[in-house]
Amino acid sequence: MTNGNLFTALRAAFPADLDTTAIETADTATPLHYSWxxxxxxxxxxxxxxxxxxLPASSRVAVQVEKSVxxxxxxxxxxxxxHVFLPLNTAYQAAEIEYFIGNAEPALVVxxxxxxxxxxxxxxxxxxxxxxxxxxxxxxxxxxxxxFFGDTHTPAQCxxxxxxxxxxxxxxxGRSKGAMLTHGNLLSNARVLKDVWAWQEGDVLIHxxxxxxxxxxxxxxxxxxxxxxxxxxxxxxxxxxxxARMDEATVxxxxxxxxxxxxxxxxxxxxxxxHMRLFVSGSAPLLIETFNAFRARSGHTIxxxxxxxxxxxxxxxxxxxxxxxxxxxxxxxxxxVGLRVHSDKGVPLPAGEIGQIEVKGPNVFKxxxxxxxxxxxxxxxxxxxxxxxxxxxxxDGVVTIVGRSKDxxxxxxxxxxxxxxxxxxxxxxGVAESAVIGVPHPDFxxxxxxxxxxxxxxxxxxxxxxxxxxxxxxxxxxxKLVDVVPDLPRNAMGKVQKNLLRDKHKNLFTK
Ligand code: MLC
Ligand code: AMP
Numbered sequence: 001m002t003n004g005n006l007f008t009a010l011r012a013a014f015p016a017d018l019d020t021t022a023i024e025t026a027d028t029a030t031p032l033h034y035s036w037x038x039x040x041x042x043x044x045x046x047x048x049x050x051x052x053x054x055l056p057a058s059s060r061v062a063v064q065v066e067k068s069v070x071x072x073x074x075x076x077x078x079x080x081x082x083h084v085f086l087p088l089n090t091a092y093q094a095a096e097i098e099y100f101i102g103n104a105e106p107a108l109v110v111x112x113x114x115x116x117x118x119x120x121x122x123x124x125x126x127x128x129x130x131x132x133x134x135x136x137x138x139x140x141x142x143x144x145x146x147x148f149f150g151d152t153h154t155p156a157q158c159x160x161x162x163x164x165x166x167x168x169x170x171x172x173x174g175r176s177k178g179a180m181l182t183h184g185n186l187l188s189n190a191r192v193l194k195d196v197w198a199w200q201e202g203d204v205l206i207h208x209x210x211x212x213x214x215x216x217x218x219x220x221x222x223x224x225x226x227x228x229x230x231x232x233x234x235x236x237x238x239x240x241x242x243x244a245r246m247d248e249a250t251v252x253x254x255x256x257x258x259x260x261x262x263x264x265x266x267x268x269x270x271x272x273x274x275h276m277r278l279f280v281s282g283s284a285p286l287l288i289e290t291f292n293a294f295r296a297r298s299g300h301t302i303x304x305x306x307x308x309x310x311x312x313x314x315x316x317x318x319x320x321x322x323x324x325x326x327x328x329x330x331x332x333x334x335x336x337v338g339l340r341v342h343s344d345k346g347v348p349l350p351a352g353e354i355g356q357i358e359v360k361g362p363n364v365f366k367x368x369x370x371x372x373x374x375x376x377x378x379x380x381x382x383x384x385x386x387x388x389x390x391x392x393x394x395x396d397g398v399v400t401i402v403g404r405s406k407d408x409x410x411x412x413x414x415x416x417x418x419x420x421x422x423x424x425x426x427x428x429x430g431v432a433e434s435a436v437i438g439v440p441h442p443d444f445x446x447x448x449x450x451x452x453x454x455x456x457x458x459x460x461x462x463x464x465x466x467x468x469x470x471x472x473x474x475x476x477x478x479x480k481l482v483d484v485v486p487d488l489p490r491n492a493m494g495k496v497q498k499n500l501l502r503d504k505h506k507n508l509f510t511k
Pocket of ligand 2: 284308
């Protein structure tokens with residue numbers, strides 16, 4: 001019987017010579033070289049440790065750790081052991097982690113040593129029995145324990161429809177939803193992207209994205225692994241250091257902010273990236289100005305693609321010819337992906353008309369964790385997933401995203417849901433109500449801004465609200481400005497007119 005376990009497929013792509021370098025760290029005190037054999041053995045030891053815990057089938061393994069090769073190995077080991085990986089942004093604070101752990105009920109939690117005190121408390125209260133630590137310097141109880149286990153392991157037998165990962169993506173009502181991705185979702189997407197982006201022998205990926213979201217964990221890591229390609233591994237993005245490694249690399253993936261920052265780096269030029277084959281952008285809209293400036297500076301045309309946590313990748317600009325990559329568009333639906341544009345009333349729209357983007361395919365997730373009603377709401381009656389993105393398809397099938405029907409801000413590639421932030425602000429003493437909006441920002445694409453109305457006679461300050469938020473929520477969600485106003489603009493139905501607020505603040509960070 002063939003094994004549908006994603007790990008098995010990734011492992012099968014390891015090169016014949018297991019002693020060649022799979023991953024080289026770029027920003028550790030000295031470079032560390034991990035061979036393919038190290039990945040094989042390290043993931044086996046971790047999988048054996050996980051097996052020894054006798055977790056129930058399909059247990060969730062929640063992981064909030066700094067980026068490291070060992071953290072990637074932990075992900076692969078969870079797949080290998082047949083459990084469900086639940087990555088968490090390192091910026092999340094106690095209130096956020098409490099919700100994820102309470103909702104997902106993981107059987108195993110792995111956190112940084114410095115957070116063990118508060119994370120383990122949350123986990124134990126939620127009924128999790130196993131909490132290990134993993135630090136970015138290869139210390140922590142996880143590796144200490146794994147060292148006692150054997151370095152061979154037979155991957156768990158999985159069906160393609162079995163869960164491989166849960167990715168929390170915030171909800172419009174403010175509560176995050178866990179998108180359930182299967183081994184089949186991830187493998188089909190990895191295989192399609194290998195083909196579409198012409199991954200080839202000799203490719204080397206500069207991996208500079210976090211590994212707790214789709215882009216860095218799946219698109220980038222799977223891309224290299226399923227091609228048996230080496231990764232140059234940055235724990236955080238540094239434009240100068242990344243540029244310095246481009247003469248050894250061929251592929252780079254980034255959110256638009258990374259491209260803006262590369263353009264701000266004087267050493268980034270045609271000579272620096274002459275060895276490069278492909279620059280991929282996604283997770284947020286890439287401004288046409290960035291697309292054009294990048295082409296002029298580097299001689300390369302960024303390939304923009306579009307995807308989301310619930311669906312992995314959906315569309316891509318063409319790999320060949322490079323001249324067919326159109327700035328401001330996200331390209332064509334990937335092979336096997338259905339993408340249509342419907343009106344708000346569900347009527348199919350002709351080419352060129354703007355409407356709701358709906359998708360179908362082997363990459364589309366299984367539903368939201370323990371939210372059957374929410375899942376049903378997000379699919380049409382004929383089972384297409386409603387992305388919440390608004391766009392159009394031209395006569396050649398090329399897709400352009402023009403906006404979002406979901407109230408979502410994407411800042412530096414991270415999603416921020418206004419409803420969640422408004423919830424925190426509205427709970428603060430002296431606050432009557434608030435509206436959170438996204439406004440243009442030269443570095444982050446969009447920046448979070450809060451407009452707050454005080455209760456009668458209450459004295460509140462924007463700086464105090466921002467400071468209070470900083471102690472409660474992930475730092476990238478904290479508004480860059482809190483504007484205190486006497487009231488919010490409303491339409492005749494009483495709905496807050498966020499468009500007027502966006503207009504008022506549109507030049508806050510840009511000229
Ligand atoms: C950091 N800061 C941000 C921010 N990142 N503010 C707004 N938006 C962001 N994205 C703020 C911090 O709060 C902090 O402020 C200050 O910047 C410095 O923090 P830092 O951590 O040192 O920042 P930096 O390392 O420069 O990080 C910026 C970044 C990072 C762009 C490298 O945000 C990043 O890696 N983004 C990529 C996100 C990503 O991978 N998305 C993929 C999602 S998957 P202060 O005031 O506290 O000092 C997806 C699906 C798909 O969307 O299609 O791919
Ligand atoms: P996430 O929930 O983090 O997976 O974010 C997915 C969302 O990011 C999508 O629904 C889009 O709104 C947005 N997105 C991803 N790629 C692009 C892109 N290339 N252009 C515009 N928006 C994008």
